[in-house]
Amino acid sequence: MNNLFSYPFKIRLLSKEEGGGYLISFPDFNECISDGETPEEAIKNGFDALQETIDALYNKGFSIPEPFSGSKSKNKIASEISEN
Numbered sequence: 001m002n003n004l005f006s007y008p009f010k011i012r013l014l015s016k017e018e019g020g021g022y023l024i025s026f027p028d029f030n031e032c033i034s035d036g037e038t039p040e041e042a043i044k045n046g047f048d049a050l051q052e053t054i055d056a057l058y059n060k061g062f063s064i065p066e067p068f069s070g071s072k073s074k075n076k077i078a079s080e081i082s083e084n
Contacts, residue, residue, distance in 0.1 A: 002064070002066065004047060004050060004051060004054070005047070006067040007026055007028050007029070007050065007067045007068075008026070008027055008028070008067065008068055009024055009025065009026050009027075009043070009046060010025050010026075010027070011023065011024050011039055011042055012025075014035065019035075020037075021035050021036055021037045021038075021041075021042070022035060022036055022037075022038065022039050022041075022042040023035045023042065024036070024042040024043060024045070024046035025046075026046070026050055026070075027068075027070040028065045028066075028067060028068070028069055028070035029050065029053050029054075029065070029070070030070070031053060032046075032049050032053040033046075033049070034046040034048070034049040
């Protein structure tokens with residue numbers, strides 16, 4: 001199995017209308033998102049959610065995608081914080 005932290009992620013600042021804080025998503029796992037009040041909290045919560053997502057996929061017999069298989073770029077820096 002791949003190292004959990006080898007999967008790329010993106011962080012987006014949530015607007016006040018969206019509740020504020022930060023949203024984290026994983027291009028390799030469309031079904032896995034999380035949030036937090038700070039970028040650091042979003043990352044921690046996101047990787048907790050990613051572990052649960054991978055465990056659920058594995059337990060149901062689904063294949064686990066390789067890191068960067070769902071992202072458009074193949075670089076190692078796929079995280080970003082945008083204000084949009």
